[in-house]
Amino acid sequence: NAGVMQNPRHLVRRRGQEARLRCSPMKGHSHVYWYRQLPEEGLKFMVYLQKENIIDESGMPKERFSAEFPKEGPSILRIQQVVRGDSAAYFCASSPEGLIDTQYFGPGTRLTVL
């Protein structure tokens, strides 16, 4: 059973470009979470999604950031008009139905904004 997959692993963007980060949860998992980790810091919750629904986006900046988890395909975290402060590692986690406490993390996408 493959773990949580994220791609790309590294992404470089210039200021003003768009960044798209993809996350494929573990097989059978219907809950997806996105976290952001700044260097030398802990993980900060951004958004929690179930298939086709955003359940909690209280950690997501109100502008430029959006997330989706379509019925088919991976979850996408989209950052429009990136700025240098968006440079961070973005982690996706998934959990199975009935065990939403137990989150399995992907390897992360390291975004660098030039």
Next chain:
Amino acid sequence: QQQVKQSPQSLIVQKGGIPIINCAYENTAFDYFPWYQQFPGKGPALLIAIRPDVSEKKEGRFTISFNKSAKQFSLHIMDSQPGDSATYFCAASYTGGFKTIFGAGTRLFVKA
């Protein structure tokens, strides 16, 4: 209220030593306390977790101690090995809540 405070920020121990990492929380609604281990360039991996109905949980060389009245919990690593060198995060969440709140992390280095 949503914070989880973790200490120390970094820790160096000799092989065989018992590093202890401490965490404190404010929100009494939290009822699930996991610990994650993260190696450089990797995602966090769930190590061990505890709920407030028990005061201690052991899994292999890893032990969580939980003090509900003090709102504190800690991770002990018995007979630590160089391979345990990693960053450790405590976290907290609550039933019906959707977000997990992470501590800032402790960088552990175990000397050979």
